[in-house]
Amino acid sequence: MPEGLIKSLRGVDLGVTNVAAQARFYTEIWRLTKVAERDGSIYLRGSGAHHHILALHPRPQAALLCINLAAADRATVDVLHKRVASLNAPALQPPAPVNEPGGGYAFTFADPEGRTVRVIAEDQRHANARVEPDRPHKITHVVLNTPRQEEVAKFWVDALGFSVSDRSLLTFIRCSSDHHSIAFHPGESSSLHHIAFEMADIDSVMRGAGRMRDAGHPIEWGLGRHGPGNNVFAYFVGPEDFVIEYTAEIEQVTDASPVRAPGDWAYPAGHSDLWGATPPPSARMKEAQKKIRFAPGPFRP
Ligand SMILES: [Fe+2]
Numbered sequence: 614m615p616e617g618l619i620k621s622l623r624g625v626d627l628g629v630t631n632v633a634a635q636a637r638f639y640t641e642i643w644r645l646t647k648v649a650e651r652d653g654s655i656y657l658r659g660s661g662a663h664h665h666i667l668a669l670h671p672r673p674q675a676a677l678l679c680i681n682l683a684a685a686d687r688a689t690v691d692v693l694h695k696r697v698a699s700l701n702a703p704a705l706q707p708p709a710p711v712n713e714p715g716g717g718y719a720f721t722f723a724d725p726e727g728r729t730v731r732v733i734a735e736d737q738r739h740a741n742a743r744v745e746p747d748r749p750h751k752i753t754h755v756v757l758n759t760p761r762q763e764e765v766a767k768f769w770v771d772a773l774g775f776s777v778s779d780r781s782l783l784t785f786i787r788c789s790s791d792h793h794s795i796a797f798h799p800g801e802s803s804s805l806h807h808i809a810f811e812m813a814d815i816d817s818v819m820r821g822a823g824r825m826r827d828a829g830h831p832i833e834w835g836l837g838r839h840g841p842g843n844n845v846f847a848y849f850v851g852p853e854d855f856v857i858e859y860t861a862e863i864e865q866v867t868d869a870s871p872v873r874a875p876g877d878w879a880y881p882a883g884h885s886d887l888w889g890a891t892p893p894p895s896a897r898m899k900e901a902q903k904k905i906r907f908a909p910g911p912f913r914p
Contacts, residue, residue, distance in 0.1 A: 615776045622795070623681040623682060624751075627677060629675055635852055636657070666752045668713075676906055679721070680755060681731045682731070686735065690720060702723060704723040719733035727803060729911065752809065753791060754808075754863075759797050759799070775795065778792050785842065803906070807848065813861065819836065833850055840880070840887055841878065842864050
């Protein structure tokens with residue numbers, strides 16, 4: 614089981630070349646809500662409690678800047694900082710107040726492949742959190758490409774108390790009862806595979822897919838149901854080639870849930886999910902899934 618030090622994936626910071634256009638897309642089409650704007654950056658919430666789940670920062674090229682993890686409390690931030698320091702993680706910054714909308718107390722470090730991770734507690738939460746039809750309530754997982762997935766997954770387990778939920782082609786790790794909050798996908802280099810936003814139900818996934826189609830972003834893979842995680846999915850290529858997913862019905866894992874191995878997920882020929890109704894992932898999406906890199910160096914909003 615996860616150690617419970619990290620409670621959830623709060624969200625991600627993205628570098629984008631056109632913050633205004635991205636913010637328009639993520640509010641009007643994707644249906645997040647703007648909560649703050651500062652120094653050219655825009656902060657967006659889902660309908661869940663986190664102050665924001667997606668932050669858009671002006672950068673010369675699209676990049677994944679930071680993965681934000683919500684710790685149980687301030688004392689846990691200090692405990693995890695010591696633990697990460699003992700593992701000699703690079704680019705370690707000590708715990709300090711967060712000078713950004715939403716505030717909080719956090720430390721940052723880089724994982725073995727240079728991904729900037731921020732562990733944050735005591736940040737603001739919304740009192741009106743709820744699951745609403747046709748609106749993402751949270752970012753439920755981020756999938757990352759890596760040439761050494763078991764080594765990196767082990768680091769996340771050792772450093773942050775995640776546990777491995779399942780292995781297929783990917784390695785899935787969790788920090789809560791959600792089947793995975795992070796997964797590692799084999800890749801030639803370290804990059805972003807996709808970001809998944811959780812919707813209320815399948816109807817919400819499909820309403821979102823219709824809106825995306827109208828906006829020029831057809832489904833690139835889906836509608837389907839994954840084996841690992843058992844979640845329903847629809848994948849899209851968003852502005853600046855970020856691959857984003859609407860998902861629902863993610864499996865809730867317990868102590869009794871088996872940890873399965875790659876050989877446990879054989880689909881019939883021509884199928885890429887449990888239902889077999891969707892064509893395989895589009896070539897366009899597969900190309901986009903190699904493009905978004907991590908920005909080097911420490912994250913500064
Ligand atoms: Fe996903």
